[in-house]
Amino acid sequence: MRLTRRQFTIGTLIAAGTAGMPLYVKAQGKKTIAVLFDGLYSPFWVAGLDVIKQDLTKRGYEMVQAISDKDDNRQFEQVRAMLARKVDGIIIVQTDSNAVIPAIKAANEAKVPMVHFNRPPAKTEAFSVAVVADNRKITNATVEHMVEVARKQGGKFKAAILIGNLGDPNAIGRRDGFFDVVDKNKDIIDVVARIPTEWNADVAFAGLTNAFQANPDINFLFTSSDFLFPQIVQAMKVRNKFHTIGHKDHVIFGGFDGDAMAYELLKDKYLDADGVQDLFKEAELAVNAIVDLQEGKTVDRVLLDPGFAIHQANLEQVRDRMWGYTIYKQKNG
C-alpha cells in the first residue's frame, strides 16, 4: 500500500480540520502557573478558581487550568502534561489525598513547586505545601454556637450530620469538629443520623430524606459543606421543617464554607451559624507560597487559614470577611 505526497498532504489537512484545531498562542516571557482542580461542583471551588486567577493575573502570571472531574489518574496525567509544558508552579486540588502522592513526586523530580489549595495530601516524604482551613476549629466554633442556641431554647435535640467524602481530610476535620462539641453535650443532643454524602448532592438528598423518614423529630442539623444547602432545604421543605428562627418547628441549622446561599439563609434567619473559610486569604497564601518556593525561600508544609464562625449575633460585624457575602453583593448590588 503506497501513499503519495499529495495524498498525505490532503490527509493531514483533513485530519487537522476534523480535529477542530484550537489556536494556541503562548504568552512570551510570562511565568506560567498551572491550576488543577478536581471539579467545580460547588460555589466554593468556582469562587476559589476565580480568586486565584485574579490574584495571578494581578501579579503578572499566566494561568493555565485543567479540571480532572474527580479522576485521580487523569489528574496525574494532567500534572505530567503541565510539567512537560514547563510550568513554573502548580496549584492543585486533588480528589484523593493518597492518590496525589505520585504527582507530588513527579513535581519534586521536575523541581516545580506544588501547592495544595484547601485540601492537604496524605503523609508523605515528598515535599509540597498545603493551604488549609482549620476545619476542626472552625466547626467547633460553629457547632458551639448551635449548642448555645439549643441550650437557650431548652429541651432535648435529635441531631443529624451530613458528612463529606472521608478521603478528603477536610471532611474528616469537619466531622471530628462536630463530634468534639456534641459529645460534650450528650445531655441534650443525641446524634441519630450520620449521613455520608461523598460530596455528592444527590447522595446527600437521598440520605437526608431517609434520615427524616427514620427520625421525623430531627431538630438539629449540620452540613459539612454549604454546597448541599439546595438539597437540604428541599428535603426540609418536603418534611415541613424549613422555618425561620423563632418558629416552634425551626431546626437548629448549621453549615460550613461561607458561600452566598449561606449568607442569604443567615440574613433570612433560616440558618443559625456557618463556618467560614477565608477564601481570599487562602488564595493569597497559595500564590505567595508558589512565589516564595520559586525564589528558593523556605515555606512551611502547612499554611493555616484560621477561618471563623458567622452567626446571627455577629452577622453584621464579620460578613465583609465572608466570601459568599462578596458574591451576594456583586449579584444583588
Added chain:
Amino acid sequence: MSGLPMAGTRSTGPRRLLRHLLFSEYLVLYLSVAYFAAVVPFVPQMASAEVMRNILSDMLPLLMVAIGQTFVLIVAGIDLSVTSIIAMASVVGASVMTGDGGYLADSALAVPGAMLAMVAVGLAIGAFNGFCVTRLGMPPFIVTLTTMMFFSGAAIWFTTFHTETSSIANLPQGFVALGQGNMGGVPNALWVVAAVGIAAHLVLARTALGRRLYACGQNRNAAAVAGVPVARVVAAAFLISGACAAVASILYTGRLQTGTPILGQTILLDIIGAVVIGGTSLFGGKGKVLWTVFGVLFLVLLDTSLKMLGMSLFSVFAIKGAVILLAAVIDAVRTRFAARL
C-alpha cells in the same frame, strides 16, 4: 473478515484517496501522524522525549482494558462493567497487600497474592456477565450496565471495611514498580501490555477461538449452524474482557500507589471510544488488536495535546465526543459501503 475490500471501480484523484483512506486499516494511524504533525507547531513540547514517554505510559493501562473490550465488540456485544472491574479489583488487591493491615501485609506473598486476587475479581465478574448473556439470554448492555452499577457501589462499600478514608494506601514497593518502574529504560507496564497484546492478537488471528469469535459477531445463527459453540465463545469474550480490565487495574493502581474505589470511573467513553476509533465495528464481526492500538494512540494523542493546550475539561469532552462520534459514523459508512462492494 478483518480487513475491508478495496473498491474495484475505476476512479481518480480525491475520490480514490478518500476510498483509500476510508477503507485502509491504517486510517487511524495516518490520522494520528497527521494530527501530531498539525499540533506540534502549536505545542512544540509534544515532540519532546518527555511527552512521548508520557503518551506511551498513558496509553498502556487504557490499551490493556481496550484489548478486552475489542473481544467483546467483535462478538457484537459491549462490556460497560470494565470500569467497575477496575475499581473493584483495585480495592480488593490493595486490601490484600497494604502495609496498613492488609490480609497478606509484609508477607512475601503479598504482591503475587494481591495480583491473583485482582485477576480473580476480573474473571469472576466477566464470567458472571458471560453467564447472564449466554445462559439467561439477557442483552449485554443491560447485564454489564447493572454489574457496573453494582460493583461500583460494592467497591466503595468494600473500602469502608479496610480504611477510615476513601482509599487504601501504603502498597508494597514491588507492586508500585509495576505501574511506574522501568526495566532497561522500558516501562515495566509495557512488557505486560505487549505480552497480553501479542497473545490477544495471536488468539484472534491464528486460533480456532479467534475465527469463532468473528463468526459469532458476523452472524450468530449461521455460526451455530456451522457448529460453533456460540454460548461458550461469547462467554469467553466477556471472560477475557474481565481479565484484561483486572490487569489494567493492576497498572492503574500501581501507578497511583493507591487502591481507590473510584478508579477508572470516568474512562468508559475513552475505552469504548478508542476501540471504535481504531475501527472495530460496533456491529460485530470486525476488529483487530492492532486497530485498537491505533485507536488508543489517537485518543491519548488528542487528550495529551488538549491537556498541553490547557483546554477546559468541557472542551476536552466535547472534542473527544465529536471525534468518537465521527469514528462511529465512519464505521457505519464503511459497513454500508462494504456491503455494496
